[in-house]
Amino acid sequence: MSGARLAVLGAGAVGRSVVELAEEYGHTVTAVADSSSAIVDPEGVDAEAVLQRKSDEGVVGDNDPSEALGAAYDVLVEVTPTTLGDAEPGFSHVKHGLERDKHVVLANKGPVAERYGELRELEADSEGKIRFEATVGGAIPILxxxxxxxxxxxxxxxxxxxxxxxxxxxxxxxxxxxxxxxxxxxxxxxxxxxxxxxxxxxxxxxxxxxxxxxxxxxxxxxxxxxxxxxxxxxxxxxxxxxxxxxxxxxxxxxxxxxxxxxxxxxxxxxxxxxxxxxxxxxxxxxxxxxxxxxxxxxxGAGGPETATAVLSDVSRLVE
Amino acid sequence: MSGARLAVLGAGAVGRSVVELAEEYGHTVTAVADSSSAIVDPEGVDAEAVLQRKSDEGVVGDNDPSEALGAAYDVLVEVTPTTLGDAEPGFSHVKHGLERDKHVVLANKGPVAERYGELRELEADSEGKIRFEATVGGAIPILxxxxxxxxxxxxxxxxxxxxxxxxxxxxxxxxxxxxxxxxxxxxxxxxxxxxxxxxxxxxxxxxxxxxxxxxxxxxxxxxxxxxxxxxxxxxxxxxxxxxxxxxxxxxxxxxxxxxxxxxxxxxxxxxxxxxxxxxxxxxxxxxxxxxxxxxxxxxGAGGPETATAVLSDVSRLVE
Known part of the structure; x- marks a missing residue:
């Protein structure tokens, strides 16, 4: 597979940059969610229109955010804000993807820092893999x-x-x-x-x-x-x-x-x-x-810089 | 595959370090050649003994060097000295490996600098792939x-x-x-x-x-x-x-x-x-x-440093 279908959870600076740059990396965004809305399109969303709507109205679409999790995708991109402790809702997003046997790429540090062992156990039971280069040092390829x-x-x-x-x-x-x-x-x-x-x-x-x-x-x-x-x-x-x-x-x-x-x-x-x-x-x-x-x-930070690390992870998973 | 069988062509500082470190990386060296001799053992050569003999007698074994090319291996490691122009004998070594549908890892810059297009054509016709991280910046993961x-x-x-x-x-x-x-x-x-x-x-x-x-x-x-x-x-x-x-x-x-x-x-x-x-x-x-x-x-140089890049390439090819 050369191009992957991406479901992007999170529409902050990183999520927006992933949506903007995905096509240049050969991938198709089939779903985007922020905390209050989602847009799903199996043929690929119109990136420019989604970003414009987010900027104008503060939402990415008309659907409930949970619908993005059910979209047709190859790689789930978890770029919601980092939370500590139970690392929710990020952790549940990753779990959902792995249980569907899908790959998951994170820029959200919470699940990887706070519940690493559980993530690796979920991964061991899944056909999907996790990657999280973007959680450490933005564009710098440390992991x-x-x-x-x-x-x-x-x-x-x-x-x-x-x-x-x-x-x-x-x-x-x-x-x-x-x-x-x-x-x-x-x-x-x-x-x-x-x-x-x-x-x-x-x-x-x-x-x-x-x-x-x-x-x-x-x-x-x-x-x-x-x-x-x-x-x-x-x-x-x-x-x-x-x-x-x-x-x-x-x-x-x-x-x-x-x-x-x-x-x-x-x-x-x-x-x-x-x-x-x-x-x-x-x-x-x-x-x-x-x-x-x-x-x-x-x-080590910035929307396009961090999105680059996310998209490199995607490429490694589907190459 | 987690461990690969390696045929190592070249017993300078880099080749000797590859032989010395291969086991630590989970790989088995089934052949080693220098310019005048070779040792071949499908079960894996005794690294310490080979390096000792090279040090004491200036040869790695009793066979003709060409026999290493015919050994049972998964990855050919081309670490003979860099030559310019036709980049021989390195180029022919790589060609031989690719024509056997084997992977080839180079630390020898000649073939990649002087005959890059031909190498990629040979690779396109082969089940094997080439990698050459060690040719640029020793241990530094540039490529x-x-x-x-x-x-x-x-x-x-x-x-x-x-x-x-x-x-x-x-x-x-x-x-x-x-x-x-x-x-x-x-x-x-x-x-x-x-x-x-x-x-x-x-x-x-x-x-x-x-x-x-x-x-x-x-x-x-x-x-x-x-x-x-x-x-x-x-x-x-x-x-x-x-x-x-x-x-x-x-x-x-x-x-x-x-x-x-x-x-x-x-x-x-x-x-x-x-x-x-x-x-x-x-x-x-x-x-x-x-x-x-x-x-x-x-x-950017040194035997163990460059061997590390070679062995990382091997791992990428057989993971």
């Missing part, structure tokens, strides 16, 4: 690289996986400003959300490193957000960045995953080293058993 | 990343793909020394070969960027070394690096591939930017249509 090396040949993953926190730390260092001041600026620019808790408390980064640990442990052990040691950036004084700079260093919100555990915390890193990416960039370092250290950096 | 994105979604590849030239330029800049002096030092350290022509004239890097252009062009056009515009580093005076440093820049041997062409030449790059990797590291930047720029860096 597929781990898969190619084989998880047993990677001993650790480390890096910067939250662009909002990184933007704030970069600006604090460059301008000598305090956290509160830079946060307000980031909110004005749309880089930080009105409620920035997830990003600045390290939760978003921790979810991504939990997912990495689940992949690296390769079934030997399961991690959830509760297993992660997490510190955010809200208590860092501007003077700490000045002191770091005097020593040729800076501060970054660094996460680390090993098969044994997960941590996220502000760390001192060399100012001219690979971990000190600036702005909203992300970077991951993989420590390998036989090939030294790999560095992969790029845009 | 699999391009494959995942889809070549039509990458507009250019740019970077540093020769560790020897990069080591020399790094040392010239750091120590204020001339090319000839640093070359001698690199030769003492084993970083540069006694005849460093391939590395310092840019030919090795150019072959890798030719391969990248062939992959990016995706069959629309074919490139060989003759199509590349190549300048090396032998004419760079130490003073040029001093002048660059005064301006916050340095000089690197930068290659660039687009679907339209290939170039390799010394370029001024920002001293603190991603392209100014130091020592023998390699880096590639991929410009994508929807996901911005990706940077991937790591060890």
């Amino acid at each position: 597929s690289t781990i898969e190619d090396f084989g998880p047993t040949h990677i001993t650790a993953a480390r890096g910067v996986l939250n662009g909002t926190a990184n933007f704030i730390l970069s600006r604090m260092a460059a301008e000598g400003l305090d956290y509160e001041h830079v946060l307000a600026e980031a909110q004005d620019l749309g880089v930080a959300e009105a409620d920035p808790t997830f990003d600045v408390e390290g939760i978003d980064a921790a979810l991504k490193f939990v997912i990495l640990s689940n992949v690296l442990a390769d079934g030997d052990q399961e991690f959830t957000l509760e297993d992660a040691a997490v510190d955010g950036i809200t208590e860092i004084p501007g003077t700490a960045l000045d002191l770091a700079a005097e020593d040729g260093r800076t501060i970054r919100l660094i996460g680390e995953s090993t098969p044994e555990g997960v941590s996220v915390a502000p760390r001192l890193v060399p100012a001219d080293g690979p971990l000190s990416v600036t702005g909203t960039l992300n970077i991951v370092q993989l420590e390998t058993t036989h090939a030294g250290r790999l560095n992969i950096s790029g845009r | 699999s990343t391009i494959e995942d994105f889809g070549p039509t979604h990458i507009t250019a590849a740019r970077g540093v793909l020769n560790g020897t030239a990069n080591f020399i330029l790094s040392r010239m800049a750091a120590e204020g020394l001339d090319y000839e002096h640093v070359l001698a030092e690199a030769q003492d350290l084993g970083v540069a070969e006694a005849d460093p022509t391939f590395d310092v004239e840019g030919i090795d890097a150019a072959l890798k960027f030719v391969i990248l252009s062939n992959v990016l062009a995706d069959g629309d056009q074919e490139f060989t070394l003759e199509d590349a515009a190549v300048d090396g580093i032998t004419e760079i005076p130490g003073t040029a690096l001093d002048l660059a440093a005064e301006d916050g820049r340095t000089i690197r041997l930068i290659g660039e591939s687009t679907p339209e062409g290939v170039s390799v030449a010394p370029r001024l790059v920002p001293a603190d930017g991603p392209l100014s990797v130091t020592g023998t590291l390699n880096i590639v930047q991929l410009e994508t249509t929807h996901a911005g720029r990706l940077n991937i860096s790591g060890r």
